[in-house]
Amino acid sequence: MVIASGVAVREIASADEVDLSGFCCAGIREPWALEVEEAIRKDVHQFVGQPGFHLLVADDLFATVGVLAMRRSSLMPAFASIPVLAVSVNHRRRGIARALKTHALAVARLMGVTAVTSEVDVDNDAMLRLNTDLGADIRPKPSADAWAPFQRFQCTIRLG
Numbered sequence: 001m002v003i004a005s006g007v008a009v010r011e012i013a014s015a016d017e018v019d020l021s022g023f024c025c026a027g028i029r030e031p032w033a034l035e036v037e038e039a040i041r042k043d044v045h046q047f048v049g050q051p052g053f054h055l056l057v058a059d060d061l062f063a064t065v066g067v068l069a070m071r072r073s074s075l076m077p078a079f080a081s082i083p084v085l086a087v088s089v090n091h092r093r094r095g096i097a098r099a100l101k102t103h104a105l106a107v108a109r110l111m112g113v114t115a116v117t118s119e120v121d122v123d124n125d126a127m128l129r130l131n132t133d134l135g136a137d138i139r140p141k142p143s144a145d146a147w148a149p150f151q152r153f154q155c156t157i158r159l160g
């Protein structure tokens with residue numbers, strides 16, 4: 001699948017098929033980003049190729065510029081979650097996250113999944129907007145401490 005900006009989305013089946021050494025989602029005011037990048041690299045090597053785990057990447061001519069990981073629940077196969085969706089900081093606002101997520105939803109639908117969930121920080125305008133556009137049901141996720149204000153939304157996209 002090719003996006004208008006010259007970026008192609010593909011699903012990878014083995015860690016050898018992707019090089020994330022240059023993947024960078026760090027931007028100003030994103031001190032967490034190095035941890036996210038490290039977690040993505042670790043997840044790729046640990047989980048790619050395992051049953052129920054899908055890794056989609058978006059590549060431009062030179063490098064991987066977007067990553068999405070999706071897991072299908074082994075206990076409830078009608079459900080899947082997307083724990084990772086990140087786009088390289090220099091490639092944002094070009095529809096890459098939208099293309100990755102749309103592609104992942106198509107993969108999920110083909111597998112018979114009927115609901116795909118993700119968690120989004122309350123201040124992540126980009127992801128909340130994208131989930132809204134994709135028809136997600138967005139609800140506050142209760143925090144472990146019942147008195148604490150909630151920090152995240154649970155977004156559920158129903159397929160079917």
Ligand SMILES: CC(C)(COP(=O)(O)OP(=O)(O)OC[C@H]1O[C@@H](n2cnc3c(N)ncnc32)[C@H](O)[C@@H]1OP(=O)(O)O)[C@@H](O)C(=O)NCCC(=O)NCCS
Pocket residue numbers: 025085086087088091092093094095096097098099118119120121124125126127129130
């Ligand atoms: C969130 C993220 C993945 C979006 O990637 P992206 O490729 O820039 O997103 P897209 O270009 O596909 O944008 C999709 C829609 O999101 C919204 N959006 C994107 N960036 C936005 C921003 N900075 N502010 C508000 N809305 C935004 C827009 O509605 C956009 O559609 P439009 O451009 O047609 O209006 C990217 O900003 C990122 O990697 N952030 C850090 C990691 C992260 O927060 N991941 C999500 C964890 S739940």
